[in-house]
Amino acid sequence: MKTAILKFEKLLSENVDLFSKINSDVFTAKVSDKWSKKEILGHLTDSAIHNLVRFTEINYVEKPYHHRPYNQIDLVNLNQYQEMDIGELIQLWFVINKQIVRVMKSVDEKALDYKIILSDQSEIDLRFLMTDYVEHLEHHINQIKS
Known part of the structure; x- marks a missing residue:
């Protein structure tokens, strides 16, 4: 788990500033x-929201945990990310x-084995x-960097 956390932290630190330097026209262009x-x-924001809930809920709900999928396309459209201020x-x-990193760092070793359906x-x-x-x-x- 430590390797994944280090990779995660590196992805965040290397890209948060990089994203703000991407030209607005490039960021909003649709292919x-x-x-x-x-x-x-x-x-990725929707994914973070859903996974933060999953990573925390699994610690206190009935086991095994039942993974709830979500409609990715509908959420992107409903949240109007294309129109949102990029900053x-x-x-x-x-x-x-950053909150997910905190949760991952604090997760009990035993909890990592909790089953998810x-x-x-x-x-x-x-x-x-x-x-x-x-x-x-x-x-x-x-994909964003390419």
Whole structure:
């Protein structure tokens, strides 16, 4: 878990300032019907919100924990990230993720083994979910930077 946390912290520290230096036209440009870089950052914000809830809830709700999916496209549209001030969006994304880092650093070693039931009834554990979150974050950050 320490490796994932270090990677996570590095992704945040290296990119929070970089994002604010991306030209506004580049950030908001849509490639065909795909998300803009700004909307990708909005998606990462939605992901952070949902995963912060998951990472904390699993500690006090009935086990096994049942993972609740969300509609990524609808959330990006409903939250109107394309129209949002980019500075506010970057700040929102960053602050929520800093809280996730705090939660990940404080999670009990035993809690990392808590079982999570996905919507297809397959099972993962909290360790996998947290590590996968960092990989997901890195994937989309690379899309924003490209």
